[in-house]
Amino acid sequence: MAKHTLEIAIVGVGKIARDQHIPAISGTPAFTLKATASRNAQVGGVDGYGDLDTLLNAHPEITCISLCTPPQVRYADARRALLAGRHVMLEKPPGATLSEVHDLISLAEARGVTLFATWHSRHAASVAAARDWLQGKDITGVEVIWKEDVRRWHPGQEWIWQAGGLGVFDPGINALSVLSAIYPRALHLSAAELYFPENRDTPIAADLTFNDPGGANVSAVFDWRQTGPQTWDVKIETSDGTAILRDGGARLVVDGTEISAGSDHEYRALYAQFSELVATGASDVDLTPMFHVADAFTLGRRRAVAPFDW
Numbered sequence: 001m002a003k004h005t006l007e008i009a010i011v012g013v014g015k016i017a018r019d020q021h022i023p024a025i026s027g028t029p030a031f032t033l034k035a036t037a038s039r040n041a042q043v044g045g046v047d048g049y050g051d052l053d054t055l056l057n058a059h060p061e062i063t064c065i066s067l068c069t070p071p072q073v074r075y076a077d078a079r080r081a082l083l084a085g086r087h088v089m090l091e092k093p094p095g096a097t098l099s100e101v102h103d104l105i106s107l108a109e110a111r112g113v114t115l116f117a118t119w120h121s122r123h124a125a126s127v128a129a130a131r132d133w134l135q136g137k138d139i140t141g142v143e144v145i146w147k148e149d150v151r152r153w154h155p156g157q158e159w160i161w162q163a164g165g166l167g168v169f170d171p172g173i174n175a176l177s178v179l180s181a182i183y184p185r186a187l188h189l190s191a192a193e194l195y196f197p198e199n200r201d202t203p204i205a206a207d208l209t210f211n212d213p214g215g216a217n218v219s220a221v222f223d224w225r226q227t228g229p230q231t232w233d234v235k236i237e238t239s240d241g242t243a244i245l246r247d248g249g250a251r252l253v254v255d256g257t258e259i260s261a262g263s264d265h266e267y268r269a270l271y272a273q274f275s276e277l278v279a280t281g282a283s284d285v286d287l288t289p290m291f292h293v294a295d296a297f298t299l300g301r302r303r304a305v306a307p308f309d310w
Contacts (some may be wrong), residue, residue, distance in 0.1 A: 006031050006275060007062045011052050011077055012069035013038035015157070018093060020120070021068055024267035030275035034062050052077045056084045063087060072164040075100040078115075082107045087278050088115040089270070093173055093290050094118075096164040107286050108257025114277045116270075117285040119177035123269035124249025125262025131182040133243055133254065139212075141237040142183075144220035146175040148230045149206070153191065156310055160202065169293045172222035176289040178234060178249050179220070187212055189292055194298035197308035204308055208296060237252065 010017050020131035022043060025033045035047040037055040042048030049055040055062070065081040066089045067074050077096050081088045082104065094117035095101040101117065118299045121127070148171055150160070159165045166173065179187070187210040195205040204225060210218035230247035241255045252260040277284055 006064050006278065007059075008032070008064040008066055009035040009037065009055055009059065009062050010043070010072075011037045011055075011065060011067050011081075012091075013043060013048075014068060015154075017068040018137055020267040021066060021091075024271050025066075027268050028271040028275070029067045031064070031271055033294050035059055052080050056086070064089065064274070065101065066274075069092060070159040070165065071096045072159065072162065075104070078104050079107065079241060080156040080297045082111050082113060082115070085111060085113060087116075089116045089274050090115070091120060092119055092177070093166060093170075093293070094285065094287070098290060098294055099285060101285065101290070101295060105173035105283070112281070114274070114281070115283040115285055116274050117278055117287070118274075119174070119181075119286070119289060120266040120270055121174040121178050121249055122181045123266040123273075124178070124247075125265070126260040127178055127181055127249040127253045128253040129260035130234070130236075130243060130249070131261075132240070134184055135254070138239040139184075139214060139216045139236060140239065141216055142179070142210075142212075142218040143235045144175050144179060144208075145231050145233045145235070146172055147226035148232070149227050150155070150224035150308075151310065152230075154265045158220040159268055161197075161200040161308070163201045166293065167196075167200070168204055168206055168222045168224045169202075169296070170290050171224075172206060172220070173293055174248065175201075175220060175222070175232070175234065176292045178245065180286075180288040180292075182234075182245070182271065185214055185276045187218055187292075189295040189299060192296040193303060194296065194300035195305045199307040204305065205301075206296060206300070208292075260270065 025031050037049045037052045064087045068091050190211040191209040193207040194203040205223040208220040234245040236243045244253045
């Protein structure tokens with residue numbers, strides 16, 4: 001059996017930690033889960049603490065911290081961990097603002113530790129295949145359609161509707177991470193329509209238009225009101241055919257034929273990458289998807305829609 005070489009702690013034991021992070025750590029030989037810090041929950045079999053300061057003081061042997069808290073409160077804990085000399089992995093989005101993430105980048109560099117801003121959808125099974133298929137092709141149009149049911153994926157989670165919670169951009173940023181990973185040149189936002197429920201601080205839907213210096217028509221539609229089957233597709237028109245990256249990046253279909261598919265190992269891939277970054281003393285903080293979101297809030301025309309209630 002492979003030896004666990006890095007001891008790690010999770011901060012924020014919520015739905016994403018239980019659904020993805022804990023199973024991924026268990027399936028990654030480079031890590032063993034040593035402790036957690038969370039106000040209201042614990043994980044059986046490991047030490048649990050109510051806050052990160054107590055955990056750090058109790059476990060100097062823990063070298064890595066995985067932050068799974070909502071983005072509005074992640075910055076303070078990230079600073080605590082970096083100041084304590086621990087390597088830090090950030091759930092997406094990496095923070096509530098770009099400026100606080102830039103501060104974390106500087107702090108990690110000063111302390112000589114790893115900072116890893118994760119984009120799990122980039123590790124979906126067919127994203128690399130889509131990137132490779134696009135190389136050298138004349139792209140004429142891109143349509144991103146990311147529609148899902150907020151009640152299914154964020155049941156009762158009020159933080160997503162509070163300022164800094166991003167609203168529909170919480171899943172939408174996954175689409176932007178995929179688009180920026182596969183597209184052969186840089187895009188920038190040129191227009192946005194943001195749809196805010198009358199009783200919420202963050203949008204429930206968004207329509208985005210991008211400028212491509214290569215001339216392709218690039219757009220994205222995000223919506224949290226879709227029930228039934230969920231839609232996570234990126235459709236790309238080229239002079240050599242049409243590719244559709246389906247199911248959040250799991251399947252690649254070209255001209256009606258599926259050429260790549262695979263199962264969900266996104267979070268295992270993140271932890272494998274984190275272990276490599278720690279081993280080499282490197283950091284990885286690509287903020288491109290977050291730039292697009294910030295631009296959407298800057299450029300976006302606000303539209304009021306019906307109130308949202310659980």
